Amino acid sequence: MKTNRAVRTPGGLSVRLDVRALTVVLLLLAAALAASVVLIGTGDFPIPAGDVLRTLAGDGDAGQEFIVNELRLPRVLVGLLVGASLGLGGALFQAVSRNPLGSPDILGLGQGATAGALVVIVLFSGSAELVTVGALVGGLATGIAIYLLAWKRGVHGYRLVLVGIGVSAIVTAVNGYLLTISDIVDAARAVVWMTGSLSGRDWDQVWPLLMLCAVLVPLVLANARELRMMEMGDEVSHALGVRVERVRALLMIAAVLLTATATAAAGPVSFVALTAPQLARRLTRSPGPNLLPSLCMGAALLVTADWVSQRVFGADQLPVGVVTGVLGGVYLLWLLVTERKAGRI
Amino acid sequence: MSAATTPDMSGSANKNIRRSTVNRLSADNVTLAYDQRVIAEQLSVEIPDNSFTVIVGPNACGKSTLLRALSRMLKPSEGRVLLDGQVIQSMPAKKVARTLGLLPQSSIAPDGITVADLVGRGRYPHQGILRQWSTEDERVVQESMAQTGVAELADRYVDELSGGQRQRVWIAMALAQQTPLLLLDEPTTYLDIQHQIDVLDLCAELHEEQGRTLVAVLHDLNHAARYATHLIALRGGTVIAEGAPNDIVTAELVEEVFGLRCQVIEDPETGTPLVVPAARKARTEARTGAEKVAATEAS
Incomplete structure (x- = not known):
């Protein structure tokens, strides 16, 4: 039960390590990377894992090099980064709202991004790059709308969730309208985007995601201790010297950016942001926001789901969002039942 | 008692700041309001150093609001709250948290947290990103748990404790913060009579034996009269009387x-x-x- 260890140096520095959480992070990281290698080897031209590793090390033959480095590696990297962003974004949302349902899926950030993408696809028949920009703008706008509607004197549990459900319903209606006025080609393109898919992702999608994560992940982790204090309520954390409003605003902006960018890159892959933090928490069994475990869990989940969608249903036909949707939907039902039994809803 | 648990009594080291009062904590002509609803106007209160001050008054008289203002949870719309001669809002948040502790009425124990972990969180204002858990932190947490009688519960989950035990754990967390001033908002609410007395005895002990300045909001006038060294009676946002219970009640x-x-x-x-x-x-x-x-x- 006691898994906290303090590492101290003679100079008076000390770092607190949760051994169990650290083990979970390392195992999830290993799982995500192993799944990535298997995923790179999966497709119309199967490549054994050994060859994949050799090619990644720069030691493969020309044909394999093209398939691995140009076609499949970017797709897998986008999967890892999108999963990580969604896992971290979800953990932030859930920790700040102190509610497992306060995650981007329920709050309608995915729908908001979809609306932005649909506007570009249906009204302007825009290019893939423009769709990405549209989705980003849509997601950020939804995040701001929820913030303005729900944030009066801080978030209070279900208020954020209820406002989010309302916003989500309105945006879904708009999306439905946009689909009905579109022609069949645009509609088909829109529907694939709306399910969340990793197919056809290349290096152009990798770089912006990577840069965003490189900035936001350290920023978020630097505020993890404050977030941990905020679990005990605004008053206690305030009394302990946490600048609650500032930390909350900063972390929410980071969470919206992470979620919106991930959605812009891969479409609204459902339920990863909802499930990853909860699953991570069950593995670490530690209170607190579990940010790093959630991030790794998100990456592992998404890459595994992508592999399942290719392996079980064949080729690129099934978008990854269908798999995460089925898994996440089952999980959501289970969560609602247990929360109800615990008397929380 | 070791030096570690004795709070810092030295006050502000900054001599350039004009000290308007002799006491460490005071409210100076404050107007307190939520949005447009004014709770108190031009209210001035002194918390005598080393006192066990209890604020009493009928419901909605502004006693909890006053405590929120004293703990910088609520910014006065006019006037100022002074801590060691400085306007409390202008001080660094962590510095205030090392001087002034607050046990609010509503606090949330995170799911699956143990007693020792929760008490350990009281060390936050003394920690930094490179100083996350010193031997000092460890010792203060142990001592805080011992003082409040929850040491044997250290590895238990907070969710499974009784109301009285849980309140002791929260007090232990506030003690681990090692503040010379401690504010408590209705610490006995929801407790049965035995545990109410138990918590108040603990407060008296902290006041008498460690010389901490305590400020509590209490509902029960008889408890207030029995335990307070200084009583403040509020009605409609105005101080009606203040002084030793024997003199004013x-x-x-x-x-x-x-x-x-x-x-x-x-x-x-x-x-x-x-x-x-x-x-x-x-x-x-x-x-x-x-x-x-x-x-x-x-x-």
Whole structure:
């Protein structure tokens, strides 16, 4: 039960390590990377894992090099980064709202991004790059709308969730309208985007995601201790010297950016942001926001789901969002039942 | 007792700052309001150093609001709250948290947290990103748990404790913060009588043996009169009376503050004032013939 260890140096520095959480992070990281290698080897031209590793090390033959480095590696990297962003974004949302349902899926950030993408696809028949920009703008706008509607004197549990459900319903209606006025080609393109898919992702999608994560992940982790204090309520954390409003605003902006960018890159892959933090928490069994475990869990989940969608249903036909949707939907039902039994809803 | 648990009594080191009061904590002509709803206007309160100050008053008299202002949870719309001669809002948040602790009415124990972990979180204002868990932190947490009698519960989950035990754990967390001033907002609410006394005894101990300055909001006037060294009676956002309970608690004051007819007798246990509400019949008669009853009561 006691898994906290303090590492101290003679100079008076000390770092607190949760051994169990650290083990979970390392195992999830290993799982995500192993799944990535298997995923790179999966497709119309199967490549054994050994060859994949050799090619990644720069030691493969020309044909394999093209398939691995140009076609499949970017797709897998986008999967890892999108999963990580969604896992971290979800953990932030859930920790700040102190509610497992306060995650981007329920709050309608995915729908908001979809609306932005649909506007570009249906009204302007825009290019893939423009769709990405549209989705980003849509997601950020939804995040701001929820913030303005729900944030009066801080978030209070279900208020954020209820406002989010309302916003989500309105945006879904708009999306439905946009689909009905579109022609069949645009509609088909829109529907694939709306399910969340990793197919056809290349290096152009990798770089912006990577840069965003490189900035936001350290920023978020630097505020993890404050977030941990905020679990005990605004008053206690305030009394302990946490600048609650500032930390909350900063972390929410980071969470919206992470979620919106991930959605812009891969479409609204459902339920990863909802499930990853909860699953991570069950593995670490530690209170607190579990940010790093959630991030790794998100990456592992998404890459595994992508592999399942290719392996079980064949080729690129099934978008990854269908798999995460089925898994996440089952999980959501289970969560609602247990929360109800615990008397929380 | 080791030096570690003795709070810093030195006050502000900054000599350039004009100290408007001798006491460490005071509210100076504050107007307190939520949005447009004004709770108190031009309220001035001094918290005497090394006192166990208790704030009493009827519901909605502004006592919790005053405590929120003193703990910088609520910014006064006018006037200022001074801590060690400085405006409390202008001080660094962590520095205030090393001087002034608050035990609010509503606090949330995170799911699956152990007692030792929760108490350990009280060390936050003393920590930094490179100083996350020193031997000092470890020792203070152990001592805080020992002082509040929850040391043997260290590895238990907070969710599974009784109300009285849980309140002790929260007090231990506030103690681990090692602040010379500690504010408590209705620390006995929801506890049965035995645990109410238990918590108040603990507060008295912290005050007497460690010289901490305590400020508590209490509902029970008799508890307040028994434990406080300094009593502040509020009504409608105004201080009606303040001072030692023996000096200020009279039937007239209780009637003025709470609108309740009563007798004040000597507590047979402690000699402090004991408020005994008048019987229902007497109070009904009082309403019909108010002047006459007032005259007989006063005699």
